[in-house]
Amino acid sequence: MKKVVLLVSTLILVLIIILTLKQEGTPEWGRYQTEYFKEQLANLQIELGSVRDDNEKQKLLAEIESYRQRKPEIVNLTLPNGETERCKTCHIGIEEISNSHPSDTMGCAVCHGGNPLSLDKTTAHAQMNGGGHPGSLDVASLSCGGTGPSGVACHSGNQDLAKNQVDTVKTSIMSTKAGELSVVRRMFGIDKTTEVPGLDKVVGAYHYPNPLQGRPNEEVFQQDCLSQCHQSTGDLHLNLKNPQSATAQPATASNEKVQANGCEACHVLTNPTHTYIGNDPTIQENQSGRGMVHRLTTQIPYTQCNQCHNQGTHDPIKMKLSARSDIDKVTRDWQAGDLTWTDRVRDYYLPGEVFARCEVSLDCIDCHTKLDTMGDGEFYTSQHEAVHIQCLYCHGTKEKLPQTKKIESPNELAVQMQRQITNPNFPTLKIGDEILVSAKGEELAFLRHSGEDWIQSSRVTGKPFKIPLVIGSACEQNPEEQGADSCHKCHDRTAENP
Numbered sequence: 001m002k003k004v005v006l007l008v009s010t011l012i013l014v015l016i017i018i019l020t021l022k023q024e025g026t027p028e029w030g031r032y033q034t035e036y037f038k039e040q041l042a043n044l045q046i047e048l049g050s051v052r053d054d055n056e057k058q059k060l061l062a063e064i065e066s067y068r069q070r071k072p073e074i075v076n077l078t079l080p081n082g083e084t085e086r087c088k089t090c091h092i093g094i095e096e097i098s099n100s101h102p103s104d105t106m107g108c109a110v111c112h113g114g115n116p117l118s119l120d121k122t123t124a125h126a127q128m129n130g131g132g133h134p135g136s137l138d139v140a141s142l143s144c145g146g147t148g149p150s151g152v153a154c155h156s157g158n159q160d161l162a163k164n165q166v167d168t169v170k171t172s173i174m175s176t177k178a179g180e181l182s183v184v185r186r187m188f189g190i191d192k193t194t195e196v197p198g199l200d201k202v203v204g205a206y207h208y209p210n211p212l213q214g215r216p217n218e219e220v221f222q223q224d225c226l227s228q229c230h231q232s233t234g235d236l237h238l239n240l241k242n243p244q245s246a247t248a249q250p251a252t253a254s255n256e257k258v259q260a261n262g263c264e265a266c267h268v269l270t271n272p273t274h275t276y277i278g279n280d281p282t283i284q285e286n287q288s289g290r291g292m293v294h295r296l297t298t299q300i301p302y303t304q305c306n307q308c309h310n311q312g313t314h315d316p317i318k319m320k321l322s323a324r325s326d327i328d329k330v331t332r333d334w335q336a337g338d339l340t341w342t343d344r345v346r347d348y349y350l351p352g353e354v355f356a357r358c359e360v361s362l363d364c365i366d367c368h369t370k371l372d373t374m375g376d377g378e379f380y381t382s383q384h385e386a387v388h389i390q391c392l393y394c395h396g397t398k399e400k401l402p403q404t405k406k407i408e409s410p411n412e413l414a415v416q417m418q419r420q421i422t423n424p425n426f427p428t429l430k431i432g433d434e435i436l437v438s439a440k441g442e443e444l445a446f447l448r449h450s451g452e453d454w455i456q457s458s459r460v461t462g463k464p465f466k467i468p469l470v471i472g473s474a475c476e477q478n479p480e481e482q483g484a485d486s487c488h489k490c491h492d493r494t495a496e497n498p
């Protein structure tokens with residue numbers, strides 16, 4: 001008996017040694033590439049099974065053959081400025097980050113840093129900007145706010161403040177949480193106004209010393225409220241359970257917290273488990289804390305905003321957030337993608353909230369444009385002061401039409417066209433077209449006036465909506481009362497009564 005055991009263990013040992021030697025023969029990057037080719041082959045085989053057309057079939061067969069022949073090789077990406085990068089030797093298959101950041105001219109290091117010539121994982125990744133999160137606000141000045149390969153200033157350091165998103169986002173109320181600090185201090189009678197003494201745009205509210213001046217709840221308030229759900233790496237209250245798996249296991253074995261990382265919080269779309277489902281073979285699929293794919297977008301659906309908004313209610317006594325009772329359905333719908341009106345109404349706001357139809361049929365960013373979402377450079381201590389969109393920008397009042405502006409010069413046109421990158425489906429803008437303008441002068445090219453029609457194009461889908469005007473309708477508003485609360489007294493749909 002003992003002899004058999006000895007023999008078997010010797011055999012296993014020999015096998016392990018052979019396998020290890022074989023592995024060492026293939027460089028690490030070679031293994032990633034082999035895995036990538038294997039996955040592509042499997043996908044193509046599946047596609048082949050469903051194709052009827054003969055020409056298509058031949059094309060797929062040729063592609064399958066070429067993957068079979070493919071051997072791992074070093075990927076040298078030479079940029080227009082002469083620099084060579086090899087990151088894709090391991091990160092083969094990674095998605096293009098966006099059309100305005102093409103990898104063949106911008107490469108990877110411009111955002112990520114690191115050592116792009118190295119083929120050793122540790123050396124290649126040394127001094128990366130924010131590890132897997134270059135959009136994190138503590139490194140955004142180096143990544144998003146840095147200098148492009150052609151020497152231009154990217155999203156910081158421009159003459160035009162509106163182009164310095166890195167600076168405005170850092171001081172926006174979603175990053176500082178100044179509004180929450182101010183509300184709670186006023187609730188406890190510490191401050192009389194929205195002003196918080198000593199708080200400025202550099203100090204996030206979560207770093208504010210003695211926020212409740214030593215009251216018993218101070219510590220919980222700091223931990224469970226102030227430090228959560230903000231863009232400066234605040235923890236997200238997510239239900240990471242995969243609602244479709246029977247066992248409802250969290251996606252991460254370690255159940256680690258998922259944080260919101262600056263620009264990525266809005267511009268990189270996530271699934272409910274915050275896991276990566278793209279084609280990069282190096283990235284594990286079961287690790288939370290990532291976007292769905294390596295892709296930046298400005299077509300941000302409401303689900304992305306609702307990672308933080310409308311997830312539950314804050315209990316001011318216990319200083320805790322209790323998740324909304326229907327959170328499981330909300331998470332399921334998020335996974336399902338395209339939603340019906342009924343699902344949308346039930347998921348959009350917390351149960352019990354009041355809204356007009358457009359506040360659900362449109363997405364959040366159709367109303368909350370960049371001044372609301374990325375800040376305007378001012379430091380606000382109340383949400384109410386920070387919001388600049390008003391119902392009347394689109395609907396006018398009983399006395400006034402919405403404010404508009406005519407596109408008159410090719411110059412203006414060019415500026416607007418550039419902004420239209422935010423959705424490829426917008427109708428083309430021409431000289432003579434009339435666009436809507438906010439009271440702060442923000443030009444809203446996705447809102448147009450043409451003849452009798454006032455049309456809004458969804459920033460997420462491009463779908464057109466007719467905007468009904470107050471003028472000429474039977475609206476009973478008092479033109480002096482233009483706050484949303486006044487409108488909601490009459491325009492009072494709810495999830496229960498949509």
Ligand code: HEC
Binds near residue numbers: 107109111
């Ligand atoms: C415009 C800036 C930008 C460029 C250029 C860029 N990335 Fe990224 N990359 C990001 C952002 C932002 C994230 C974070 C995405 C997230 O939240 O999951 C990221 C994440 C990643 C990840 C982690 C996986 C993931 O998607 O989360 C890898 C790996 C990666 N990038 C590799 C590369 C490689 C290789 C290149 C060059 C081919 C490259 N990146 C070019 C911005 C960039």
Ligand code: HEC
Binds near residue numbers: 029114118133282283
């Ligand atoms: C030798 C292979 C290899 C090379 C070369 C390489 N990477 Fe990676 N990279 C990996 C692997 C493997 C991972 C998965 C995480 C891990 O194992 O550390 C990864 C993860 C990443 C991540 C996510 C890190 C995180 O902590 O979430 C980023 C971003 C990234 N790589 C960017 C780059 C960039 C940019 C370059 C070029 C400068 C590069 N990589 C070169 C193998 C490589």
Ligand code: HEC
Binds near residue numbers: 177229231300365
């Ligand atoms: C990482 C969490 C997070 C994400 C993601 C997020 N928000 Fe916020 N947002 C907040 C917090 C927290 C506040 C309130 C801060 C306070 O009162 O101190 C806020 C406030 C706001 C306000 C009121 C103040 C202002 O700046 O106008 C609006 C409007 C808003 N968010 C819209 C959005 C939209 C639209 C999106 C999606 C594109 C979004 N938010 C995504 C956390 C987030």
Ligand code: HEC
Binds near residue numbers: 135155231369419422
């Ligand atoms: C709270 C959500 C949110 C965050 C965080 C955010 N953005 Fe945006 N961003 C938006 C929205 C919404 C738009 C579309 C704006 C519009 O209406 O024009 C946008 C548009 C943009 C554009 C397109 C040009 C423009 O101004 O319209 C750039 C560039 C941009 N963001 C960069 C950044 C950078 C860099 C960061 C991080 C420092 C960042 N964003 C963080 C929501 C966000």
Ligand code: HEC
Binds near residue numbers: 302
């Ligand atoms: C049809 C336009 C519209 C849509 C869509 C919309 N909002 Fe608003 N939102 C407004 C207006 C207008 C205000 C300003 C209310 C006022 O008069 O004070 C506002 C105010 C806010 C505030 C400030 C808090 C407050 O009560 O004043 C937050 C936070 C906010 N919205 C978040 C969101 C989020 C998140 C979404 C998407 C889930 C969204 N909004 C969708 C129009 C809209």
Ligand code: HEC
Binds near residue numbers: 358359367389466484
């Ligand atoms: C960015 C433009 C925009 C803003 C801001 C906006 N709306 Fe609308 N509104 C629309 C559009 C577009 C429609 C048509 C929606 C549809 O067909 O589903 C609409 C429809 C309506 C309607 C008629 C449908 C209904 O509910 O019976 C009312 C009332 C209304 N909005 C009230 C408001 C109120 C109140 C606010 C401020 C909280 C507001 N709107 C802010 C664009 C806007």
Ligand code: HEC
Binds near residue numbers: 392395484488
């Ligand atoms: C005292 C009740 C009342 C208040 C307050 C009120 N409305 Fe109205 N509104 C109505 C009625 C009634 C109608 C006509 C019925 C209808 O068409 O739905 C109407 C119609 C409208 C319409 C046209 C809808 C359509 O489909 O043609 C818009 C847009 C609108 N209101 C916006 C607003 C906005 C924005 C506010 C706040 C500034 C507001 N209303 C405040 C009662 C009110």
